[in-house]
Amino acid sequence: LAEGARQRDRKRNRVIVSAIEHDSILDNLPLLRAAGFTVDLVKPCRMGYIEPATLVELLGDDVALVSIMVANNETGVVQPIRELAAATHTVGALFHTDAIQGYLHIPLDVTELGVDAMSVAAHKIGGPVASGALYLKSRTPLRPRIFGGGQEAGRRAGTQDLRTQLAFAAAASSLTPHVAQERAKLQALSDKLYATLTAHPRIHATMGDYAQADRLPGMVSIYVDGMDSEELIVKLDAAGFEVSAGSACSSGSMDPSHVLSAMGIGREQALGALRISFDDRVNPDDLDEFAQTLLSIAGAA
Template sequence: MTSTTAPAQRAYVNLDYAASTPMRPEALRAQEAYDASDIAGANPNSLHSLGRKANVELERARRDVARSLGRSVRANEIVFTGGGTEANLLALLGIAQGVRRRDRTRTRIIVSAIEHDSMLDNLPRLHELGFETTVLKPSRTGIVEPHVLADAIDTDVALVSIMIANNETGVVQPIDELARVAHGAGALMHTDAIQGYLHIPVDVERLGVDALSLAGHKVGAPVGVGALYLRARTPFSPLGFGGGQESGRRPGTQDLRAIVALAAVARELSGKVAAHRERIRSLADRLYERLCSHPHIQATMGDWSSVDRLPGIVSIMVSGHESEELILKLDAAGFEVSAASACSSGSLDASHVLLAMGIPRDLALGSLRISFDDRVDPADLDTFARVLLDIVE
């Protein structure tokens, strides 16, 4: 009689947190509590007792998310969405059309060339709606400089949208300065904060923005839940109708189970952003220093030590190698990383972000993004560095 032994389960080290993160214990506990409660599955828009009780939880979650964006934010300025992509779409199309309804002369939208595809892929839709668009180039370090916006803006601009930090390079943008330029010309300012939310301090009052997008799965909340901060009295035209939920700004029954999990993460991490940022940045700096000491490896933004960056993204290029080759070899060694944006990882072309920064295509094709948060094991980063350097050799 023969016996069979199941093969040992392979261990992976996930270093692709910029794409999506594992659920945090706080989020899991919030969902478990919801599932065990009498409001599980209840519609928070119903008038009966369970509906009203569910609505209390919905509004409590809305207040928690509002507080995570600054003390001045009111709960009714938070619109829950089905994720970051939807939040960006609502901001881009909803505010643009809302401003134009108020002032017919404002028919131009300004974005940057390093925005996420959820913004750039909707520019043709803006053109169909009668808007013109201007796309700003970043500097070689990946920064959208305020003077470039000042040169491009005029009184015909309805909305400026620049992401708070790039999802591929991790470079943080001077949003407060950009917002001052936008407002100086009478335009509104939106920032895609999906990659930066709860990783760097995000206070809408300090930033001076009129709208801000965030997503749960970048911080340990579930996939499929996000939010749009929409400053009170910001002109906005809903993109859909049918139900009146979210004060008429986003129809459809809210996913309360996911929303309470997002709120739990917001409560847990809001007060820890600064401490986490310092620790994670030191680990990233150490990894940059070790990897960039190799003559074939360089940081995408050049001198990584002089650029304000998200703490948990290490963005490099390996000359003489292609991203796909490196990713597969690292995967075989048990390390999961990505090449530029995960949302476009099926494309064989170079990253639009790196090309916009002026990086040659052949070099951009060898890009890698290593990303992690406060849950990373420093020993795993050390092992990863050794494995990658061995592969490059």
């Protein structure tokens, strides 16, 4: 997308992405720099979303592309995409959003959002792994990355795997009518879990006031003072609960999550982060049992 925009207007040699993107975006930044682009990172506010005013400060007529995700995969915080895309378009730049984490978990309408491109994937909605889709608005410039055939109108060479695409479409079709209903159900469960856990003085919602945050349903993001993620995961696993850490283990040493660091959360707190996720198949009693188990692990204040 960035190269397509630059081919159309040679002065557009700058790309802006949020500091909380998934590695599938961030790991491409060295390739953009190698291709002659300048890359700027826009940081979120303390609640975990990109404020439109913060993006506006970075925008200019040399920007080719802005890429900001629909919802963060660690915190679940939903970004104000419509406002961010509108601000981007005032300088004539393209706007892409990685919607993989939020797709069919919250209502998404590309026309309403006003984006030029949107990425989605099947595995986040119960479809087949390695199947995805890219929405492109009409006349959006795109320079191909894979060559060798005329498939997809020259945008991506290679014979398509029709079976996985049909499976993706089937999963999407079955979920689409129920998005609003499932969101309300899971939001109520996550609100209850947040309230139960954060009543403990050592457990905190990563975005601060969770009740004021626009969040994905079925995702609870916390950190526990004085404990690290790996210790919590091992103890919860022994009790029969599977959760993930908000920080990644690299070369045998714990590094804090780049998302939580960008939000201004300190290293020690970020190293005690957990992401608790569930879908419509969850048993509410299991969530209650999980909460009591984690409270017991956190211990007395």
